[in-house]
Amino acid sequence: MLEVRALKKSFGPVDVLKGIDLRVQPGEVSFFIGPSGGGKSTLLRCINFLDMPTAGEIHFDGERLCHHEGADFHARPEARLRVARRKMPMVFQQFNLFAHRTVLENVIEGPIHVQRRPRDEVIGEADEILHQVGLGQRLDHYPDQLSGGQRQRVAIARALAMKPKAVLFDEPTSALDPELVAGVLDTIRILADAGLTLMIVTHEMAFARKLADTIHFIADGVILESGTPDAILGAAGNSRIADFIRAVER
Template sequence: MPSEDPLLEVAGLHKAYGDHVVLDGVDLSVDAGQVVALIGPSGSGKTTVLRSLNGLERPDGGTVRIGEVAVDFGARQDRAAEDRLRRQSAMVFQQHNLFPHLTVLQNVIEGPVRVQGRPRDEAVAEARALLDRVGLAAREDASPLRLSGGQQQRVGIVRALALRPRLLLFDEPTSALDPELVGEVLGVIKELAQQGWTMLIVTHELAFARDVADDVVFLDGGRIVERGPAGVVLREPREERTRQFVERLLRPF
């Protein structure tokens, strides 16, 4: 159950593009150290939730609080507050989004040095330690283009960790990978969960969500239809719409 003071608290989040409503009053909370998986059909608003938290999309209304930093998106725009909110989280993208002209190490230290203003020596030392943790210490001078998809995604995870966020956001982290590479990325995420990182994960890997997530949230039509413990929602969902979705993914034919 959510605590009285969750790390992430979202209330009444709205987003529309013209007449198309993408988020229709989303309320969501995540406790410190909790892993929450967002599932739902394409176009349900899952990625827009993440992008709204990370400042890649500006919601039309609603409030978001991460830690002590809160923004009311229905009020007059406060760029300084929105920038502080953006810095509380880091995102791992579906398509890696690494800079091809930079080495692996340079990709990892770019944010800490250029955005956060941390000393380069400190950022390099931390980046090397993180790369070692995911088995990529020997590839720090490599171009991302010479890495496998799984290796690129592990670099993407390290790049997010190097920003020292309070909240990690994952947008379908395995959907762009060949099936044989999925396990190595999911293994890293599982280790992060065991280490107590707070994570919000958009995924279609229901078995992974059941094993790693504390809670599963099912979105449809820009609204949260159901939330509960991962094992309960994925085995015995209360809502018919959730049941239909889960059965379709687990038994597609």
């Protein structure tokens, strides 16, 4: 589904990603953990081309989206990147919903106005998705009438309405009060059980341990370790990972 080779990203003189190699199989649930500032969110944003990489290659769903030829970096035209981006929408920390539109209107916006799909068909699918994420009785509500957890589930439903190949989550529970986290995590678990490819940046170690196929530990702009949950979260031999896990779970 995704292959990343020697991916780099710099912001001015600051090298945030220093050469990331990554492969994600169809249906795989990949978690990205590590200290703040290590490059996790930047990696997702580069994969999605919300941030343009500085160097390296990204192949997604059988298409090469950027590459190097000699010293020159090339990316597909923006119109083509937008098409790829729709196949791998991102769910953010802060929901990014339209405040003046209802739950249903937020979910149908992309399929109708971006994908140009028939309104009646999209509404039927959106209704089904919102029931799936536990919001079937909130279709006519506005975002300010919802809890933070409900708003995040609307954001997830909005991503699913685009019929994606993969969904990227950038710390989807970090802005929520603790009592609202469980509902969002349950929704993500439903997506994983349905076989959707997921890439998730999180500090929820217990959730990663239960759901991940692969965990990648990122620090200082590189992937230091990748493996199964038992291999990574039980990595007593790697003091950097062990210190991080102790700090998060404290």
